[in-house]
Every structure is written in C-alpha cells, then in structure tokens.
Amino acid sequence: MYLGVDEAGKGPVLGPMVAAAVLADPAHLPADVDDSKRLSSDRREAIDAGLAALDTVAIGVAFVEPDEIDRPDTDMNTLTVRAQARATRTALSGAVAADCDEPIRVVADAGDTSEERFARRLREFVDGDGGAGDGGTDDDGAGDGGADRTDAIPEAGAALPSVDVTAAHGADADDPVVGAASVVAKVSRDERMAAIDAEYTEYADLGSGYPSDPTTRSFLREYVADTGDVPDCARRSWATCDDLLAAAEQSALDEF
Structure with a gap:
C-alpha cells in the first residue's frame, strides 16, 4: 500500500x-x-x-x-x-x-x-x-x-x-x-x-474551460459583452481574460 x-x-x-x-x-x-x-x-x-x-x-x-x-x-x-x-x-x-x-x-x-x-x-x-x-x-x-x-x-x-x-x-x-x-x-x-455550467443557464455552454476551446472563449466573450467583466469562475489573472477585457474596453471606446 x-x-x-x-x-x-x-x-x-x-x-x-x-x-x-x-x-x-x-x-x-x-x-x-x-x-x-x-x-x-x-x-x-x-x-x-x-x-x-x-x-x-x-x-x-x-x-x-x-x-x-x-x-x-x-x-x-x-x-x-x-x-x-x-x-x-x-x-x-x-x-x-x-x-x-x-x-x-x-x-x-x-x-x-x-x-x-x-x-x-x-x-x-x-x-x-x-x-x-x-x-x-x-x-x-x-x-x-x-x-x-x-x-x-x-x-x-x-x-x-x-x-x-x-x-x-x-x-x-x-x-x-x-x-x-x-x-x-x-x-x-x-x-x-x-x-x-448550471449556474450560467442563460449561456449555451461553458465548454471545457481551456483557453483553446472555442466554446469557452465564446462564453467569455458573451459574458464580458453583457456585464463588462469576467465571471467569478474565471481566472482573471490569465491572459485570456486580460485580452477579452481589453478588447471590450476598446470596443466601448470605439462606440463612444
């Protein structure tokens, strides 16, 4: 043993x-x-x-x-x-x-x-x-x-x-x-x-959670677009989150 x-x-x-x-x-x-x-x-x-x-x-x-x-x-x-x-x-x-x-x-x-x-x-x-x-x-x-x-x-x-x-x-x-x-x-x-995943029923699917997963990236993009921030289940120190938040901020500035 x-x-x-x-x-x-x-x-x-x-x-x-x-x-x-x-x-x-x-x-x-x-x-x-x-x-x-x-x-x-x-x-x-x-x-x-x-x-x-x-x-x-x-x-x-x-x-x-x-x-x-x-x-x-x-x-x-x-x-x-x-x-x-x-x-x-x-x-x-x-x-x-x-x-x-x-x-x-x-x-x-x-x-x-x-x-x-x-x-x-x-x-x-x-x-x-x-x-x-x-x-x-x-x-x-x-x-x-x-x-x-x-x-x-x-x-x-x-x-x-x-x-x-x-x-x-x-x-x-x-x-x-x-x-x-x-x-x-x-x-x-x-x-x-x-x-x-069950906590986010308004979204289709979280996917595997890996940055390379298109489903995961789609979920994060939609969530950031809806709320202006990443969800609590996300590791916000990951570059994926930084990139999505930066893109959302730039999009908001462009619209302004």
Missing part, C-alpha cells in the same frame, strides 16, 4: 485546479486504471465510483479556486504542491492510514521541472500544515471508501503517518496508484465544472 497524488486543471481559464490523492494497494485497483487522459469519460467515472466504494482505499481531494490562483503572491508550482499536500493529508487521515506504523510511501506526478525539488516541497507541506492557514481555501476531501468527499482538511499539527516522497514526470501514466489519483482529480473537476 502506498499513496499516489496528481492534479487536474492547471491550465484552464475557468474553474478550479483539483488535486487528488489515493492511498491503496495497486492490487486492489481496477486492471485498466491509467492516466485519466487515456481513458474515456465514462470509464473515468466508473473507476472513480469503484474506488470510492472500496474500504481498502483512502481518497483525498483538494480544490484550488480561481481567487486563490489569482493571488499575486503565489505561482502555479506552489499552488500545485500545496494542493497535492492538502489532498495527501486528507487521504492520510483516513482509517486505512491510521493503522500504518511505517512511513507511507508517496509517489507524486511532479508539477515542477525539478522532480527532486517538487518531492522535497511536497514532503515539507505534508509534514507542516499542508497549506492550511497560508491563504488556502477550504477543500473537499474523502476519507476511506465511499465517503462524501466533504471532510475538512486535517488541522495543522494533526497526527498523521510520516511520509517518504518521490516525484516523477509522467507518473500518472507510469504508476497505477498515481493514475488512479489522476482519474479522481479529473472526475472531481468535471463534476465541479458541470455545477458551474
């Missing part, structure tokens, strides 16, 4: 980034678990539901909302390691981890050009406060199998197993437990995006 951790949604202009941690014996995972990008949406959802139903698996999920992403005093590397630490701490607080006498092996998909630096920072965040009290938002998480993933992140100083962390690029494709974490992160983000 060891823990895999990954994130989804680093690049979108809409919605949160989501990190997920899965603590499991690889033998208990579905045989076809893989990097979420290699699986169909239906298969990801089936794997996610299957993992949640297992009492031999602990899951933690952490959301990094747009207002945290937009903070000027942080960066995506720090946000990624902080989110992975929050998810890891939530999974470690589960009943499965409570019985572990040895350090828990943690394998992370590296969110930094330096795998060693990312592993060191992740261990420091997990051993410290996991990002709590550092401007982080409240996070959704699940303990052991079948939980609702709405448990609070463990308090700073909470008794958790010690960890031995390694990080590697492409771990979500090479390691089954990290692959499982990537599936949980992707499904959790997709669910949140569906909920966000």
Whole structure:
C-alpha cells in the first residue's frame, strides 16, 4: 500500500485546479486504471465510483479556486504542491492510514521541472500544515471508501503517518496508484465544472474551460459583452481574460 497524488486543471481559464490523492494497494485497483487522459469519460467515472466504494482505499481531494490562483503572491508550482499536500493529508487521515506504523510511501506526478525539488516541497507541506492557514481555501476531501468527499482538511499539527516522497514526470501514466489519483482529480473537476455550467443557464455552454476551446472563449466573450467583466469562475489573472477585457474596453471606446 502506498499513496499516489496528481492534479487536474492547471491550465484552464475557468474553474478550479483539483488535486487528488489515493492511498491503496495497486492490487486492489481496477486492471485498466491509467492516466485519466487515456481513458474515456465514462470509464473515468466508473473507476472513480469503484474506488470510492472500496474500504481498502483512502481518497483525498483538494480544490484550488480561481481567487486563490489569482493571488499575486503565489505561482502555479506552489499552488500545485500545496494542493497535492492538502489532498495527501486528507487521504492520510483516513482509517486505512491510521493503522500504518511505517512511513507511507508517496509517489507524486511532479508539477515542477525539478522532480527532486517538487518531492522535497511536497514532503515539507505534508509534514507542516499542508497549506492550511497560508491563504488556502477550504477543500473537499474523502476519507476511506465511499465517503462524501466533504471532510475538512486535517488541522495543522494533526497526527498523521510520516511520509517518504518521490516525484516523477509522467507518473500518472507510469504508476497505477498515481493514475488512479489522476482519474479522481479529473472526475472531481468535471463534476465541479458541470455545477458551474448550471449556474450560467442563460449561456449555451461553458465548454471545457481551456483557453483553446472555442466554446469557452465564446462564453467569455458573451459574458464580458453583457456585464463588462469576467465571471467569478474565471481566472482573471490569465491572459485570456486580460485580452477579452481589453478588447471590450476598446470596443466601448470605439462606440463612444
């Protein structure tokens, strides 16, 4: 048994980034678990539901909302390691981890050009406060199998197993437990995006939330044209938002 951790949604202009941690014996995972990008949406959802139903698996999920992403005093590397630490701490607080006498092996998909630096920072965040009290938002998480993933992140100083962390690029494709974490992160983000989409019923579709998605760009253009600002679900520090707001301002000046 060891823990895999990954994130989804680093690049979108809409919605949160989501990190997920899965603590499991690889033998208990579905045989076809893989990097979420290699699986169909239906298969990801089936794997996610299957993992949640297992009492031999602990899951933690952490959301990094747009207002945290937009903070000027942080960066995506720090946000990624902080989110992975929050998810890891939530999974470690589960009943499965409570019985572990040895350090828990943690394998992370590296969110930094330096795998060693990312592993060191992740261990420091997990051993410290996991990002709590550092401007982080409240996070959704699940303990052991079948939980609702709405448990609070463990308090700073909470008794958790010690960890031995390694990080590697492409771990979500090479390691089954990290692959499982990537599936949980992707499904959790997709669910949140569906909920966000439901808040904007007057618009056709938000799309995937990525800047390259024509549907997403169309939604943002229409919203800015209607309101003069980007929606709350947008990462306003992204260049996409800057460009759309600048274009809307220039259009207004031209009309004037």
